[in-house]
Each structure stands twice: as C-alpha cells, then as structure tokens.
Amino acid sequence: MKIGITGTGSYIPSLIVENKDFEQHEFLNADGSQFKHNNSVIIEKFKTITGIAERRYAAKKLNTSDIAFLAAEKAIDDAGVNKEEIDYIILAHNFGDVAYGQSQSDMLPSLATRVKHHLRIKNPKCVAYDMLFGCPGWVESVIQANAFIKSGIAKKCLVIGAETLSRIVDPYDRDSMIYSDGAGAAIIEEDSHSGEILAHATATYTYEEAYFLFYGKSYLPTAEDTKYIKMFGRKIYEFAVTYVPGAMASCLEESGVAIDDVKKIIIHQANEKMDEAIVKRFYALYGKEMPDGIMPMIIQKLGNSSVATIPTLLDLIRKGKIENQELIVGDVVIFASVGAGMNVNAIVYRM
Numbered sequence: 001m002k003i004g005i006t007g008t009g010s011y012i013p014s015l016i017v018e019n020k021d022f023e024q025h026e027f028l029n030a031d032g033s034q035f036k037h038n039n040s041v042i043i044e045k046f047k048t049i050t051g052i053a054e055r056r057y058a059a060k061k062l063n064t065s066d067i068a069f070l071a072a073e074k075a076i077d078d079a080g081v082n083k084e085e086i087d088y089i090i091l092a093h094n095f096g097d098v099a100y101g102q103s104q105s106d107m108l109p110s111l112a113t114r115v116k117h118h119l120r121i122k123n124p125k126c127v128a129y130d131m132l133f134g135c136p137g138w139v140e141s142v143i144q145a146n147a148f149i150k151s152g153i154a155k156k157c158l159v160i161g162a163e164t165l166s167r168i169v170d171p172y173d174r175d176s177m178i179y180s181d182g183a184g185a186a187i188i189e190e191d192s193h194s195g196e197i198l199a200h201a202t203a204t205y206t207y208e209e210a211y212f213l214f215y216g217k218s219y220l221p222t223a224e225d226t227k228y229i230k231m232f233g234r235k236i237y238e239f240a241v242t243y244v245p246g247a248m249a250s251c252l253e254e255s256g257v258a259i260d261d262v263k264k265i266i267i268h269q270a271n272e273k274m275d276e277a278i279v280k281r282f283y284a285l286y287g288k289e290m291p292d293g294i295m296p297m298i299i300q301k302l303g304n305s306s307v308a309t310i311p312t313l314l315d316l317i318r319k320g321k322i323e324n325q326e327l328i329v330g331d332v333v334i335f336a337s338v339g340a341g342m343n344v345n346a347i348v349y350r351m
Contacts, residue, residue: 003149004194004349005142007079007187008315011070011162012302013056019043019177027174028219035174046177051272055180055303057166063097063106064183065114068162071183071311072115075158079187083121086187087154089128090144091115091162092137092307094340095229098167103226105168115160134213135268135339136202137161137307138184139347142335143200145188160185161307170228172219178271179229180303184311195351198332199255201247202345205239212236213340237274240338245282248336248346255348257332259286262294264317264327268337269299269309278336296325310335327351 023039035042047053058067068091076083089112096107097114112128133140138161145157165179216230217223252259265282267275275297280290298313305312314335316322327333328351335347 001150001190002192002194002196003146003188003190004196005186006189006191006194007075007077007081008311008318009071009074009078009185010312010315011067011183012312013058013067013181015057015059016054017057018054019047019052022177026172028172030219032219032221042174043177046174049271049273050178051297051300052178052303053300056182058164058181060100063099064093064095064162064164065097065111067164067181067183068111068160068185069115069118071162071185072119072158072160075185075187081156081187081189083119084123086121086126086156086158088145088148088157089116089126089160090131090141090157091160092131092133092141093163094132094134094137094306095163095168098164100167134341134343135270135306136337136343136345138311139335139337139345140202142186142188142347143202143345146197146200149188149190156187156189158185159188161311163306163308165229165306168229170218173228173230175231175233178304180305182302182305182308182312184308184315186311186314195349198257198348198350199251200345200347201251201254202343203243203247205243205342209239209342212239212342237271239342240274241277241281243344244278244336244338245285247344248282248334249285251346251348252334257348259283259288261332262334263331264333265295266310266313266333266335267295268339269297269302269313270304270338272297272299293324296322298322306339310337
C-alpha cells in the first residue's frame, strides 16, 4: 500500500513587513527594562541569527480558517480529487481564529469545521477536526492521516497547517519579528502513482521542557492583561539541536534508506541558524558533512508561520517556485519539525 501526497497548495499573504518596519518599535527586556542598543543594532543581530529579512501578514479581513481554506482549495485542485470523497480534514494550528485588532481566540466551531463549511462539502462522513501540536502540527497530521488510510477507515485526507501569528505577538518583544502568517495544505491518499510515506517518528518532552513556549504578559509593565506568545529562545535552541537530529536518524533507519540517498530535508522554518545546526548534527551522526543545497529555506522572505512552514515550502518546491530547488519522482525527503510541547517529529518520504 503506497500512501502519499497527491496534491499541495499554499496561501502566502500579500502584506510584506520588512525588518526596517520595526525600527520605530519600543523593544523591551522581559523585566520591562530598556535595551542598551538601539533598534538598528537589535534588528541586524536578529537577522544574523534567524535569517529573516521580511515576513508576511494576512489581510485584516482574513482569519486563520480563511487562509486555511484558500490553501485547501489549491491542494484539492492540484490533486484532482472530488472534495465529497475526502474522509478527513485535519487542520493544524495553535491559536484559532484571532480577528485583527482582537486578542481573544475563537475556536468554536473548530477551524477544520469552518474550512469544510467554506469548501461547501455536503458529505457528513467527512470528519473535520483540529490538531493542536505546536509547530510540528502539520507533520503530525500527516502521520495521523497515514494511519487512518493504512487502517482502512479512510481513503483520502486533507491535511492543512495554518496560522496568523501576527495577531498574538507582543509588540514590545523583539521575538515578535520572528512570526508570520500563512497556510499550506496537502491531499494524502493511497495511490500507486503518488509518493510514499516510508517511516515516521514522534516524541513529546514535558518533564522539564513543557513551558519553553508559553502564553505570557506583555513586556510593557503598564500594558493591559493580555497574553501573547512567549518563548525561552536559548532553551528551545539547545533542545532542538539535541533531540531533532536523533529523531531524524531513527526515522531514517526505520525507513531503510541510506543517508546518501536523501535528496532534501524540508525542516520547519523556525530559525536559519538553528535549522542549519540541526541538519549539520544529523549528518555528523553518520560521520558526514551537510551537503550543499540539501536544506531549502524560505524563512528569509516568509518568516516563521509555525505549522504552515513545511507544507508551504513543499508546495513551492513542487511548483518550481524556489530557485535551484526541485523534487523529482523517486527523491527521498525528510520532513522534520520541533515546537511547543515540546514536540519533535519526522517523516521519511519518497516522492
């Protein structure tokens, strides 16, 4: 049984926010104190570490479920499937629909239900639910879709990752420059002509790591009691470079594919330096150097859109929209992600 991706789609918001647009922001330390350096120095250091030069924000009228729907439409069209034959819609996100200018999350009904409604799917046996799994949510949703199809309870699944992180960032936190909005989707089904999921691995670390990413107050002491996405960046970096390479290696070993046969590593676009360190450590486990061009990146232009980064990157490569990057039939790809939870996962996939 070959279970694979038969179609992809993505939605990249049109509003471009460049690093220079943050030059007038008042960035503060976690204790509310001022930074010693001015914003130009802060922004330049930020770009050196993360690789981010600009990011995309959704239009004011669009919520997470809206851009999820737009990506889903493209994936369905790309796969050429009848939407009424979709058995599951799994939508990975973390913060629900947060309307522009609001702080309250709206997840009633679920975002997957909203997408099914927007798609005008009549079939009640098309089950729609949300996946809350941090940034690895889309990869985990693909793993679940694979299990559903392998077990025989489903034939076609629509898997979406969507987020509007620009709505839940603290403007006084320099980490706010990391986050962006976007959506990516894929159709997963059994198809002898599609690619194939060869192996997967997932782990959740909570003993000491559960709150490396959390909801916290603004760094401005006088701000209203509104919660924003917060993180312990150094701890996340150390966690990621410690655990993600091992997850990738165990997944690769289970697949039976040799390290030299891996053509691309499509990793969650979290931080350019961190991603590079992860992949270098992965290859070091095999006594090898990281090959040139093995790790395509879009974080420079699109920022970190959480669950949307991997499906968006995959879609752009498949559609020939990234310079000097391509995937052909038979190529082996590793998907890998890390995020809130703390969760780590990976998939070895043959195109």
